[in-house]
Amino acid sequence: MKRYSVFAIAREALRHHTGWQRAWTSPAPKRDYDAIIVGAGGHGLATAYYLGKNHGIRNVAIIEKGWLGGGNTGRNTTIIRSNYLQDSSAAIYEKSRSLYETLSQDLNYNVMFSPRGVMMLAQTHHEVRGYQRTAHANALQGVQTEFITPQRVKELCPILNIDGPRYPVLGALWQARGGTGRHDAVAWGYARACSEMGMDIIQQCEVKGVRSENGKVTGVETTKGFIGCKKLGIVVAGHSGQVAEMAGFRLPVEAVALQALVSEPIKPCMDIVVMANTVHGYMSQSDKGEMVIGGGTDGFNNYTQRGSFHHIEETLRALIETFPIISRLKMLRQWGGIVDMTGDRSPIISKTPLGNCFINCGWGTGGFKAIPGSGWAMAELMAKGEPGPLAAEFDMWRFKEGRFIDESVAAGVAH
Amino acid sequence: MLLLECPYCGVKAEETELSPGYEAHLKRFGPGSTDEEFEAYMFARKNPKGVHFERWRHSYGCGKWFLAARCTATLEVFGTYPAQVGEPPADIIEKIKARRPDWKGYK
Numbered sequence: 001m002k003r004y005s006v007f008a009i010a011r012e013a014l015r016h017h018t019g020w021q022r023a024w025t026s027p028a029p030k031r032d033y034d035a036i037i038v039g040a041g042g043h044g045l046a047t048a049y050y051l052g053k054n055h056g057i058r059n060v061a062i063i064e065k066g067w068l069g070g071g072n073t074g075r076n077t078t079i080i081r082s083n084y085l086q087d088s089s090a091a092i093y094e095k096s097r098s099l100y101e102t103l104s105q106d107l108n109y110n111v112m113f114s115p116r117g118v119m120m121l122a123q124t125h126h127e128v129r130g131y132q133r134t135a136h137a138n139a140l141q142g143v144q145t146e147f148i149t150p151q152r153v154k155e156l157c158p159i160l161n162i163d164g165p166r167y168p169v170l171g172a173l174w175q176a177r178g179g180t181g182r183h184d185a186v187a188w189g190y191a192r193a194c195s196e197m198g199m200d201i202i203q204q205c206e207v208k209g210v211r212s213e214n215g216k217v218t219g220v221e222t223t224k225g226f227i228g229c230k231k232l233g234i235v236v237a238g239h240s241g242q243v244a245e246m247a248g249f250r251l252p253v254e255a256v257a258l259q260a261l262v263s264e265p266i267k268p269c270m271d272i273v274v275m276a277n278t279v280h281g282y283m284s285q286s287d288k289g290e291m292v293i294g295g296g297t298d299g300f301n302n303y304t305q306r307g308s309f310h311h312i313e314e315t316l317r318a319l320i321e322t323f324p325i326i327s328r329l330k331m332l333r334q335w336g337g338i339v340d341m342t343g344d345r346s347p348i349i350s351k352t353p354l355g356n357c358f359i360n361c362g363w364g365t366g367g368f369k370a371i372p373g374s375g376w377a378m379a380e381l382m383a384k385g386e387p388g389p390l391a392a393e394f395d396m397w398r399f400k401e402g403r404f405i406d407e408s409v410a411a412g413v414a415h
Numbered sequence: 416m417l418l419l420e421c422p423y424c425g426v427k428a429e430e431t432e433l434s435p436g437y438e439a440h441l442k443r444f445g446p447g448s449t450d451e452e453f454e455a456y457m458f459a460r461k462n463p464k465g466v467h468f469e470r471w472r473h474s475y476g477c478g479k480w481f482l483a484a485r486c487t488a489t490l491e492v493f494g495t496y497p498a499q500v501g502e503p504p505a506d507i508i509e510k511i512k513a514r515r516p517d518w519k520g521y522k
Contacts (some may be wrong), residue, residue: 139435250461252458252459253462254460254462299434299435300469301437301462301463302485303487304490308416308417308430309416312440342458343457399454399457400450400453
């Protein structure tokens with residue numbers, strides 16, 4: 001596959017762009033593979049990529065029900081940060097954030113990582129204490145964050161109303177090296193790199209069953225027939241429970257809708273990401289000028305990829321209070337994705353009751369930021385059969401043993 | 416917009432009047448139960464894509480908890496019923512079977 005470079009752009013400009021190649025191939029499935037990944041979203045593709053790159057396993061198929069990156073990878077608000085409280089979360093999210101820094105070079109694909117800084121507002125005294133504690137924890141974990149004053153908040157984001165009537169801003173947790181990325185490009189970049197390594201990305205192919213013998217998976221039944229495999233990775237956020245059920249086990253996961261929306265494009269007015277967890281909303285400005293807005297999940301089990309209007313209303317009410325200048329903005333698009341929520345709001349990267357079947361799920365509302373780190377850890381687990389240091393704490397048996405990685409309190413609700 | 420009829424006050428309540436309470440008919444386990452039972456009670460939800468029995472509270476109405484049968488894939492509501500029952504009433508089960516012939520049943 002030809003490399004993308006400034007010279008390639010110049011060359012193609014001179015010949016009317018007739019020489020660009022397809023970024024990935026669309027092969028028919030082979031009879032069997034060394035490893036099959038179910039789910040060609042960011043996490044699935046990243047898993048395949050690091051299986052090939054770090055562990056030399058390249059006879060891999062990535063099977064996707066719809067189109068690649070068409071699930072939550074294409075539906076999130078693209079925030080990348082690693083300011084978590086618990087050591088195991090900070091480790092995997094920080095690994096992920098640091099991989100994002102060089103991802104465009106690694107993949108030879110511009111994922112538009114923009115380390116513009118992520119600010120989490122503290123608007124109650126409880127939150128001030130919570131974020132100061134997180135900043136101290138981050139210092140010990142080697143994650144660069146700081147607790148900043150309201151004056152610094154105003155300097156960094158002048159459109160923010162720091163003395164609002166209900167919840168004045170009392171400070172903020174600031175991660176200068178966090179930011180945003182281009183969500184689709186992350187999936188596309190990984191897909192192109194996987195295809196280049198000779199892996200098969202099989203789209204429009206739904207898994208209908210998991211075949212196993214003597215406690216080991218032998219392959220998957222799909223709409224394109226049976227495909228055999230030596231190892232199976234299930235990476236299907238939103239439908240993890242369904243695929244796990246096919247494999248014969250139940251996950252401590254519930255599916256709920258999370259919505260996001262964008263406004264009409266306006267001139268640049270904020271160059272950081274702001275999250276306001278007390279009033280519950282977060283916002284950043286895309287390169288196109290749209291304000292990208294998200295809030296909390298809807299409150300009931302749902303697989304419809306659409307949510308309830310009053311949740312958007314709640315989010316916008318919160319953000320208008322925080323950013324008065326957006327009160328007259330028109331909203332252009334609104335959508336929903338189905339997220340896996342676990343009991344402790346932390347992900348599962350785990351072995352399963354089937355010896356050669358592994359699962360990566362439960363990223364809840366914060367999966368995008370974790371894509372490279374999650375893929376890295378999942379590939380290590382699949383290649384060696386045992387979790388490496390990044391995934392060690394995230395097994396699915398922690399719920400039975402009470403080893404929770406409790407981030408639902410630490411991270412507020414926005415994740 | 417989800418509309419559920421409160422079985423106590425008969426009001427067809429709209430979602431903003433209600434608070435969701437997730438899966439219904441859980442068998443509770445406490446001290447003396449095994450780790451597996453307790454984990455299943457605490458965390459292992461059925462989470463079906465399809466017919467789901469769940470708890471709702473008419474929080475801005477009569478304030479009482481009731482139960483609902485709803486499809487998580489289409490948001491279709493099959494019916495609501497009072498919470499003081501061990502399992503879904505027969506008429507609700509019949510309604511679901513009529514609408515979902517391939518439904519595998521409540522268990």
